Amino acid sequence: xxxxxxxxxxxxxxxxxxxxxxxxxxxxxxxxxxxxxxxxxxxxxxxxxxxxxxxxxxxxxxxxxxxxxxxxxxxxxxxxxxxxxxxxxxxxxxxxxxxxxxxxxxxxxxxxxxxxxxxxxxxxxxxxxxxxxxxxxxxxxxxxxxxxxxxxxxxxxxxxxxxxxxxxxxxxxxxxxxxxxxxxxxxxxxxxxxxxxxxxxxxxxxxxxxxxxxxxxxxxxxxxxxxxxxxxxxxxxxxxxxxxxxxxxxxxxxxxxxxxxxxxxxxxx
DNA sequence: AAGTAGACCAACCGCGTCAAT
DNA sequence: TATTGACGCGGTTGGTCTACT
Numbered sequence: 001x002x003x004x005x006x007x008x009x010x011x012x013x014x015x016x017x018x019x020x021x022x023x024x025x026x027x028x029x030x031x032x033x034x035x036x037x038x039x040x041x042x043x044x045x046x047x048x049x050x051x052x053x054x055x056x057x058x059x060x061x062x063x064x065x066x067x068x069x070x071x072x073x074x075x076x077x078x079x080x081x082x083x084x085x086x087x088x089x090x091x092x093x094x095x096x097x098x099x100x101x102x103x104x105x106x107x108x109x110x111x112x113x114x115x116x117x118x119x120x121x122x123x124x125x126x127x128x129x130x131x132x133x134x135x136x137x138x139x140x141x142x143x144x145x146x147x148x149x150x151x152x153x154x155x156x157x158x159x160x161x162x163x164x165x166x167x168x169x170x171x172x173x174x175x176x177x178x179x180x181x182x183x184x185x186x187x188x189x190x191x192x193x194x195x196x197x198x199x200x201x202x203x204x205x206x207x208x209x210x211x212x213x214x215x216x217x218x219x220x221x222x223x224x225x226x227x228x229x230x231x232x233x234x235x236x237x238x239x240x241x242x243x244x245x246x247x248x249x250x251x252x253x254x255x256x257x258x259x260x261x262x263x264x265x266x267x268x269x
Numbered sequence: 270a271a272g273t274a275g276a277c278c279a280a281c282c283g284c285g286t287c288a289a290t
Numbered sequence: 291t292a293t294t295g296a297c298g299c300g301g302t303t304g305g306t307c308t309a310c311t
Contacts (some may be wrong), residue, residue, distance in 0.1 A: 016279070038296065054297075055280070090299060105300075106278050
């Protein structure tokens, strides 16, 4: 289907927003609330497209946004969530109160990725694999891919939401395991083996209600139920799921180390 | 002081999805 | 059922600042 441009580009301002533009947008949203972004340029006289207005509001003007000074706790959480969810910035941001997906994405790209790469370079057997058909050169390009990378987000359809709600109401590990088995049984397109990387059943973690947990609650959440998942991951990964390579030991294959689970679960683990 | 490289981050772009018609 | 507009997302770009030579 054809796709029309989001807005007429002629005559629109581009680049940094001015204080006046910000004020116009704030005033409009104060009166009319969020949404109907397409109407904003027409009704306020702003020479910006609706998309720009939305982005500006969500990332900078919204009153409850916290900017800069990402704490150690937040950084730890971003690292864990990124390992869990991949580049699903909006989901990660949903677990970090008052942080935007754009800020987290930028922070990851500018700061955390390097840290992760530095850490991985100290672990010679993990992820540092040569590209098929090419030998490692002197400066191998280290592409750190999270276990659950999905380059494009998948949204919940209504059916999936139903599923998700069931899981939330009855968050038993059994249900999760069965869901995982179902996912394993219908190999997508008949091509992809179900792996840590493409197993959509992990969305049950990704799709916990945003705002359901505060940062502190998330960090202190009861992750003991994940121990069952952890063993599944070990099983899957021992079958060679991590980016197609076989981990050298089951310990390396585990998404969550015992220490991580212990940390997350607290003393009750 | 001038030039350059790298880091940071705000904003833009293209695409997938949803909902209304 | 097909079409269309709007929204939301992740990836990318480009401007600005800072450190270094």
